[in-house]
Amino acid sequence: MACQAYDRIEPLRTGEVRVAGAQLNFLDLPVEETFFRMLRFAEFDIAEMSLSTYVLTLAKGAPFVAVPVFPSRAFRHSAVYVRRDSPITDPADLAGGTVGVPEYQITAAVWVRGILAEHYGLPVESVRYRTGGLDTPGREEKLELSLPPAIDVRPIGKKETLSRLLLDGALDAVYSARNPGPFNTPDGGGLRRLFPDPEAAERGYHDRTGIFPIMHTLVLRRDVYERHRWLARELVKACERAKAAALSGLGETAALRYGLPWLWAEVERTRAALGEEWWPYGFEPNRATLDTFLRYSHAQGLAERRYEPEELFAPETLEEVIV
Template identity: 30%
Template sequence: MKRLTAMTGTYPRTRALKEHTVTSSAVELDFAPVEVAQRGFKAAVRELAYDVTELALMTFLVAYDAGKPLVLLPFAMNGGHHHKSILCRAGSVLTAEQLPGKTVAMRSYSQTTPTWVRGILADEYGVNVRDVRWLTQEGAHVEEYEDPAWVTRSSDGSLEDLLRTGKADAIIAGSGITGDDIRPLIPAPQAAAAAWEQRTGVVPINHMVAIRREVAEDAETVREVFRMLRESRAVAGEPERSGFGELRPALELGVRYAHEQQLIRKRYDVEELYGAARAALAG
């Protein structure tokens, strides 16, 4: 039996896998003691600490662009719409179209949620990413990556502090920021997201599963890992979100956004990102 090191967050969809309710006679996954996946991302891309790992989509793309020996499996761990993720002061009359020349703060420029938000702002509201002053609190998970010239590091407090004190005109945050003095920048964000999905056919992907390139050369291993991921999700009763065809629209758009925003140097074909796993899972 092949034993592989693994890292994912703990969710209903991974519980059966991490508790070894779902198993394989060919592959054993030895999970790192990580509950929140983001805490394992640096080790995954800087130390190549895991054979199989959950990764934020943009972390994977930046790592792939830097030459890290990782490829994707066609399994979306999580995702969702991000029209709601850019916030401004409730008393502000700011609109998305007025963002050029303004200051927008986020945790990291290479973070996946801000990348989706910036892409939506560009496509839907005509905002050129270079015309906004982007403030970040930290750098990328991938050590080799350097933020573009239009990004500035800030140490002036939390995202909420930056917004409430006026040091930022808007902030991008995935969740956890609420208050009567804060509102979504995009009006009726749920309706806007639904209309966007209908036009584009895309539900954004936040996290996927990656595998070391050398491990992906073993077709049986790839098939067993993929099977176990899907079965663990099925045990949780969650809807399927995997497969090359289903994930292609979101991945293609994510790659385009990453390239346009200078996270990656090349606009990769989605098929390339799977490496040998593509042939292993063909048909």
């Protein structure tokens, strides 16, 4: 199993939580490495995978089968960067402009484009997209794309980076799940986020929609799944137990489990805003979020058709077992 050792996954890595009937050889890898190796070489039996990438593989022979476990979720209003001196103050101002994205198909970019189109009046096709490495040259799309003519996507130069092009004025904005390197300096390196208070924008978005965007899912290689159909459900059960173990001590006040003095207060704020089960696994609690993402993927020229959420996952994981 290749997956970043998030707190909600860590008990699987340590063996505190086991997958019934299996022994895990857990590889704690950066997400980009896991995605690349699984897509190019199918090296792992189980792997974390970009939700967008997984959806695109369904039309390319469906080599993987997902389970409704979502190790990575993130709001993405905070993922839009412009130059500090840019006149752009509203997403609609980007119409007619040029935006950098590491890859057109990455999940974070799908969410950003969909949210800006649906909620801020910036049609997807009104922007030119340039793809490449954020701070290191040479990144390419992991999958070959066949996009409508109205959507303009081209790679940047082999020695160029999105961060540098943004600072130099060749790009009007960058959509990136990671902070551009210059932004990590104390003064922001000449960059700023487009949304001046992204947390407020993200909380407002959740209040309106109920959506906490899904970034990644877990997949099994199809040949492994077809040999061991039972593994899909057992993996979901183990991940549920691992998540429960990880999150159980977040709000502890007697002896702080983590090195953040007011983490308990953040837990209370999160619970008030998102509910008691703020990081749900399983199909039904995530149906609306998945349906929105699939609508965005198709509308942006990525998915060949509008998939239904049920089509994404092993059928064994879609129904509750009544005992």
